[in-house]
Amino acid sequence: METQNYSEYFYVLGKQYFTLGNYEAAKEQFLIAANVSDYHDTEIISSLCEVLILLKERKEAVTILLRYFNIPHISLIQPPYPTVSTLQLSIFMSVFSHDKSALEVLSKFPTKLTTFNLHSPSQVMQISHINFTLIKSKAKSDVLRSSECVLTSALDSTNLAFLNMIVHNKLPLEQAISSCNKMIESSQNSLIRDLNKLTLSLMTRNYVDFFQQILMLRQTFPKIESSSFVQFLEALFFYEKRKFTEAQYALSRCVGENTVVYSTSIDFCGDVPIESSEFEEANTDLEKYKLGLKFIQIKKYEKAIRTLKTIQSLRVEGCVASGYAYSLMGEHGLAIECYNEAFELTPSNFEIQISAIQEMILARNLNLADQTLGGIIPIAVTWEVLASLGQLRYAQGKYAESLKAYSAAVDKCGEDNVRITKLMYSNIGHCYRKMGNYDTAIEAFNKGMGHNDNIPLAGIGACFYKMNNLQEASKYFHCSLAIKDDYLIQQFLRLVTSKLSH
Incomplete structure (x- = not known):
């Protein structure tokens, strides 16, 4: 195999490891590619420096760049300066962020835009x-x-x-x-x-x-x-379906890949206790992420947010977790800010935008929620999108439209997502209750039993209250409160008790 093909091969493997966060393995492959290309390939060198920065090995990155420019110090580079991409220049400047004289010279480098024309398939390849x-034809090589x-x-x-x-x-x-x-x-x-x-x-x-x-x-x-790629896609598929055990199994089969961040997120969503070091020992961004999630699980939300906001390399995960913590604190405006920041970093992930929309609804910013959701629906209609639409229409008092959206969400969920389906049935029950169709509402609430039963039980109690069946209303309110205390249900129960005593 020709030298160029060897360097390309190892560079490709490095990019593969880099994609899934296995920076040590990526560094190893990039170093091989750099050696094979005799440290002359700008793309390989910039990728190697980027991963060295993430590994906090700045001194080694400095040595690599000095070898690339073949000088003892950057300040010795003379015009005409080399042209690099904007991305490459930002990486070089990160390497020398501690050296003002080097930064002064680097700032004089002419740049070209880092353009990735994803609409051109040939350019993507x-x-x-x-x-x-090419690789298939070389399959018999060493x-x-x-x-x-x-x-x-x-x-x-x-x-x-x-x-x-x-x-x-x-x-x-x-x-x-x-x-x-x-x-x-x-x-x-x-x-x-x-x-x-x-x-x-x-x-x-x-x-x-x-x-x-x-x-x-x-x-x-x-x-x-x-294929690690296929296993990774399956892990994402099962995660979206809320099948966390299957998602973890698929992740475990991504051989050689660093999937700890994904695994940690899945455990958190599946209510698995997060194992974490103490705060003083949380040095890496991964340790800080784990500690932040652990604080959320034990309801120390302010500590969670302080920890998560110190994260640098896992900013999306940190922002999303901070938004969730703010939401649990009832700080919906701050939650929206966190979700929006995360969405700006990954605008192809509309689930983050869905989380922001739900906070907008809770903050009664319904017009903005409607406008934002309207931009998602033409692109992708998932059960999350439909559930958010149902939540929004319910908040707007459009109960028939809310019912339609929640019913569509049930169809999207199917039978393999029982928890979500049951939650949707409880929401459907509330729509029918608001529309005055109490018998149908009770049927829907019964279908919602089996997950967070305090919600459908309270809904059935509210239906019986509206039907003036106070004995049944009292019974269901008591059952709901026995599972989870709720101030509003307590008030309903006091009202029912008062009427029964007269």
């Missing part, structure tokens, strides 16, 4: 530094010896690079979907095309298509089971 046909290696390196790198570009370029969901469609249309390889379709179905939350496609892939390409 070029920028992701992968060529499946580096690539088996078709399994081709699958797990070439295909995973292609698709992980594509996802990574969407995230790092803050591509809005609509553009990301358009780019993925163009990738599918241009692909000459059936397996790459099918994997891109799999990515698209997950991106648009078309779970039925995703499930069918992955079954067909396993039948057509049995070795797909060895």
